[in-house]
Amino acid sequence: MRDLYEILGVDKGASKDELKRAYRNIAKKYHPDRNPDNKEAEQKFKEAAEAYAALNDDNKRAKYDQFGHAGVGMGDMGGQGFDGMHFSMEDIFSQFGSIFGGRHPFEDIFGMGGGTTQSARSGYRKAKDLRVSLQLEFIDILNGTEKTIKIKRNETCKTCDGSGAKQGTHPTQCKQCNGSGQVRQVRQSFFGQSVVVTDCPLCHGSGEFIENPCSSCNGSGIRRETVSIKVKVPKGVENGNYMTLDRQGNKGGKGIQPGDLLVFFEEKPHEYFVRNGTDIILEAHIEIAQAVLGDSITVPTIDGKASLKIPKGMQSGQVLRMRGKGLPRLRSNYRGDQLIRIIVEIPTSLSKQEKNLYNELDKISGSKNPSFNKMEL
Numbered sequence: 001m002r003d004l005y006e007i008l009g010v011d012k013g014a015s016k017d018e019l020k021r022a023y024r025n026i027a028k029k030y031h032p033d034r035n036p037d038n039k040e041a042e043q044k045f046k047e048a049a050e051a052y053a054a055l056n057d058d059n060k061r062a063k064y065d066q067f068g069h070a071g072v073g074m075g076d077m078g079g080q081g082f083d084g085m086h087f088s089m090e091d092i093f094s095q096f097g098s099i100f101g102g103r104h105p106f107e108d109i110f111g112m113g114g115g116t117t118q119s120a121r122s123g124y125r126k127a128k129d130l131r132v133s134l135q136l137e138f139i140d141i142l143n144g145t146e147k148t149i150k151i152k153r154n155e156t157c158k159t160c161d162g163s164g165a166k167q168g169t170h171p172t173q174c175k176q177c178n179g180s181g182q183v184r185q186v187r188q189s190f191f192g193q194s195v196v197v198t199d200c201p202l203c204h205g206s207g208e209f210i211e212n213p214c215s216s217c218n219g220s221g222i223r224r225e226t227v228s229i230k231v232k233v234p235k236g237v238e239n240g241n242y243m244t245l246d247r248q249g250n251k252g253g254k255g256i257q258p259g260d261l262l263v264f265f266e267e268k269p270h271e272y273f274v275r276n277g278t279d280i281i282l283e284a285h286i287e288i289a290q291a292v293l294g295d296s297i298t299v300p301t302i303d304g305k306a307s308l309k310i311p312k313g314m315q316s317g318q319v320l321r322m323r324g325k326g327l328p329r330l331r332s333n334y335r336g337d338q339l340i341r342i343i344v345e346i347p348t349s350l351s352k353q354e355k356n357l358y359n360e361l362d363k364i365s366g367s368k369n370p371s372f373n374k375m376e377l
């Protein structure tokens with residue numbers, strides 16, 4: 001058995017915060033949602049949960065420090081399951097609630113994204129999550145915004161209050177499963193008898209029988225409706241970030257938890273500005289005289305016009321940086337920069353006067369030979 005501190009990658013003297021941080025990192029890395037069907041990851045995930053549970057308990061930690069694995073009931077001889085030290089995946093997921101806070105530890109823009117929700121694993125019935133995408137302009141990303149989105153989702157039928165039964169009547173207990181929603185079937189197989197528990201075929205797991213169905217929802221207890229939902233978008237979000245609105249997805253019938261609403265953010269491309277992380281890239285075309293002599297130009301930024309100094313001797317292709325004129329970083333006061341790539345325009349048609357002046361310049365500057373990085377011809 002591996003040393004518990006080693007499993008979490010911490011020192012013997014690690015504080016509780018350090019333990020928690022270490023465990024959280026390992027749990028994220030080996031989370032089954034990110035490692036589907038990976039037995040090794042699952043093993044590491046479990047191992048870390050067990051190590052954390054033992055070390056986070058002062059009493060157990062002291063015993064472990066003194067007696068090793070046997071002290072916390074994890075010894076090879078110590079018998080499995082003693083003191084609850086061997087965890088099932090369900091145990092670990094229920095433990096997440098307290099460590100990560102919330103039912104969706106990995107499912108929001110501040111986390112890492114994931115697949116199945118914990119609720120599905122803990123076994124309670126939950127209606128389907130909904131996904132929508134929300135288009136954002138740069139200005140929304142700059143300032144954060146509140147948007148109202150319209151979505152179609154299953155709503156509890158108001159006529160029957162989700163029961164599915166006609167007004168004035170009530171659902172009765174399903175006769176086949178006696179209200180439990182589940183039936184046991186004994187199956188004969190080559191290996192002998194086995195008992196299989198399945199959803200009741202008559203009531204589909206609800207445990208209820210509806211004699212007179214509600215006419216608004218045909219007995220389902222739910223209706224499809226369009227609802228408006230306010231979404232508070234924090235500043236600094238990026239393409240692909242998403243937010244989980246708890247219980248704002250489909251509503252289920254009676255006894256079923258509402259699903260969640262996942263709002264994915266989508267950036268509308270800007271006509272001129274190009275986003276690169278928190279920086280914004282823009283091209284500016286200037287004339288030869290401006291590049292040679294230097295100038296001050298007015299440039300658009302996402303929060304209005306700003307002035308930019310062109311130093312004299314500006315080369316075509318060089319980039320000027322306007323600090324703090326980019327986009328904010330999520331959950332931070334940092335703002336990126338605006339990068340202006342300077343393109344010096346070479347005129348393709350000249351007036352007579354301009355042509356004379358260029359000729360004049362040419363005579364003054366002398367040498368006709370191009371330079372090849374000082375290479376001798």
Ligand SMILES: [Zn+2]
Nearest residue numbers: 157160214217
């Ligand atoms: Zn109804």
Ligand SMILES: [Zn+2]
Nearest residue numbers: 174177200203
């Ligand atoms: Zn039934």
